Amino acid sequence: MRSLSEGIPNISVRLDRLNRLMYMMIEFQDHIPDALVEDFGHRSPIVSKFSDIAAVLDSIRYIKKNLKRWMEPDIRFAASPFNLFGAKAYVQYQPVGSVGVISPWNYPFNLTIGPLAAVLSAGNRAMIKPSELTPKSSNLMKRMISEYFEPEEIAVVLGDGSVGEEFSKLAFDHLFFTGSTAVAKKIMAAAATHLVPVTLELGGKSPVIVGCSADLKTVADRVWNGKLMNGGQTCIAPDYLFIPEAHLESWIEASTNSIASMFPLIFKNENYTSIINVNHFERLQKYLEDARRRGAQIIEFNPGREEELDRTYYKLMPSMIVDVTDDMLVMKEEIFGPIMPIKTYRKIDDAIQYINNRSKPLSLYYFGQDKTEETHVLENTISGGVSINDVIFHYVQDDLPFGGVGASGMGRYHGIEGFKTFSNPRAVYRQTPIDFILKIMRPPFGHLFKRVISSRIKF
Numbered sequence: 001m002r003s004l005s006e007g008i009p010n011i012s013v014r015l016d017r018l019n020r021l022m023y024m025m026i027e028f029q030d031h032i033p034d035a036l037v038e039d040f041g042h043r044s045p046i047v048s049k050f051s052d053i054a055a056v057l058d059s060i061r062y063i064k065k066n067l068k069r070w071m072e073p074d075i076r077f078a079a080s081p082f083n084l085f086g087a088k089a090y091v092q093y094q095p096v097g098s099v100g101v102i103s104p105w106n107y108p109f110n111l112t113i114g115p116l117a118a119v120l121s122a123g124n125r126a127m128i129k130p131s132e133l134t135p136k137s138s139n140l141m142k143r144m145i146s147e148y149f150e151p152e153e154i155a156v157v158l159g160d161g162s163v164g165e166e167f168s169k170l171a172f173d174h175l176f177f178t179g180s181t182a183v184a185k186k187i188m189a190a191a192a193t194h195l196v197p198v199t200l201e202l203g204g205k206s207p208v209i210v211g212c213s214a215d216l217k218t219v220a221d222r223v224w225n226g227k228l229m230n231g232g233q234t235c236i237a238p239d240y241l242f243i244p245e246a247h248l249e250s251w252i253e254a255s256t257n258s259i260a261s262m263f264p265l266i267f268k269n270e271n272y273t274s275i276i277n278v279n280h281f282e283r284l285q286k287y288l289e290d291a292r293r294r295g296a297q298i299i300e301f302n303p304g305r306e307e308e309l310d311r312t313y314y315k316l317m318p319s320m321i322v323d324v325t326d327d328m329l330v331m332k333e334e335i336f337g338p339i340m341p342i343k344t345y346r347k348i349d350d351a352i353q354y355i356n357n358r359s360k361p362l363s364l365y366y367f368g369q370d371k372t373e374e375t376h377v378l379e380n381t382i383s384g385g386v387s388i389n390d391v392i393f394h395y396v397q398d399d400l401p402f403g404g405v406g407a408s409g410m411g412r413y414h415g416i417e418g419f420k421t422f423s424n425p426r427a428v429y430r431q432t433p434i435d436f437i438l439k440i441m442r443p444p445f446g447h448l449f450k451r452v453i454s455s456r457i458k459f
């Protein structure tokens with residue numbers, strides 16, 4: 001690995017690395033969706049191109065456009081009275097050194113190359129450990145990176161959780177993890193051995209609140225588009241939804257129409273993504289069985305009246321669970337699939353209270369035209385991010401920080417926050433060249449220094 005004695009990478013070195021990352025993604029634009037199809041059984045190729053290539057390229061372009069400005073000394077206020085005599089203060093953003101990146105399977109390229117762009121923009125080297133559940137994608141990533149980067153710049157380590165365990169014990173300068181809350185606890189414990197700072201990008205149950213003033217057709221189109229993208233296997237997918245009690249029937253109708261218009265067929269639809277493997281498929285079916293057994297109403301959306309025999313791979317029909325209760329598995333665990341529990345409310349504060357009684361979510365969604373209600377929701381809830389009148393969109397805003405809070409994560413990336421996460425904000429102070437002002441502060445202390453001190457000990 002390159003040592004600091006070889007110098008801190010200047011802007012040209014960083015831009016060269018970001019350019020190579022871009023060329024790499026563009027060159028492999030057809031291999032990436034193919035690998036994802038193989039890993040998922042079936043994954044919508046156009047969604048793969050959008051989520052795992054175009055969105056990543058957008059982020060890199062944004063970083064490239066702003067990097068020079070981010071790297072400049074960040075001028076701060078030097079304390080008085082020294083500032084009056086020429087003292088200066090600023091922050092110098094330095095690379096932290098080497099960064100470990102552990103990534104999950106649901107958006108393998110987006111969630112590995114995206115963080116990598118931020119790591120490289122801050123002038124660091126990286127070691128990445130992609131997921132074992134998407135072996136074709138992880139192998140492809142290793143090949144792509146070896147063709148475009150020296151191992152000293154980016155090293156790729158392949159393997160399962162046991163490899164991840166060893167990886168997380170390494171003496172990195174920063175460890176960036178995207179995955180489950182359960183594994184994050186192990187990562188943080190392992191990182192503690194060398195006091196490695198961590199960023200944890202986790203999941204959880206992201207709620208939707210639909211206000212009385214929302215247009216249900218618009219809500220259904222936007223919510224179901226977000227929910228069903230990647231078969232529901234998205235960390236910021238809307239997990240469950242609150243609807244005013246009086247609007248439940250209209251909501252069911254709007255959902256039926258919206259899903260049928262986007263996905264007239266499910267099993268035979270090229271743009272409907274399969275569940276990643278049999279374990280996750282069975283986990284989701286268990287949620288449905290458990291909810292049914294406990295008295296919930298399950299509404300399955302099967303617009304093309306496809307038969308069980310038509311099922312391809314582990315595709316699961318979208319469904320909605322009405323009359324959910326908190327003892328149901330589907331309300332206890334992150335769903336990560338095309339199932340939407342619906343809760344009704346009479347007063348918006350009941351929905352807010354329900355959300356606030358649970359772990360702080362990664363994302364929160366509010367739909368409505370009532371600005372007072374919108375402000376009330378924003379001011380009385382906490383989450384990593386929010387989209388208003390849509391879902392997921394805050395993630396693709398390159399100028400907004402992305403991350404969770406509490407059990408949904410810690411730390412941020414995207415945009416300048418990503419650059420700062422992987423930088424050491426070194427505080428630099430340049431002393432005034434005028435010594436008489438400093439001399440006052442040196443022993444033997446005279447009256448003037450005592451007067452200055454006394455004058456400052458006041459409210």
Ligand code: NAD
Pocket residue numbers: 102103104105106107111129130131132159160161162163164165166168178179180181183184186187201202203204234235236334336362404409
């Ligand atoms: P996971 O936690 O099971 O695995 C993530 C990565 O950690 C994999 O590379 C895995 O090999 C590795 N790993 C497993 N055990 C490990 C250990 N003991 N030590 C070190 N590494 C280990 O998560 P997953 O199933 O791949 O992904 C799904 C989860 O990720 C969901 O909870 C989802 O919400 C979350 N997620 C979050 C975001 C986000 O940006 N916040 C994005 C996507 C997914």
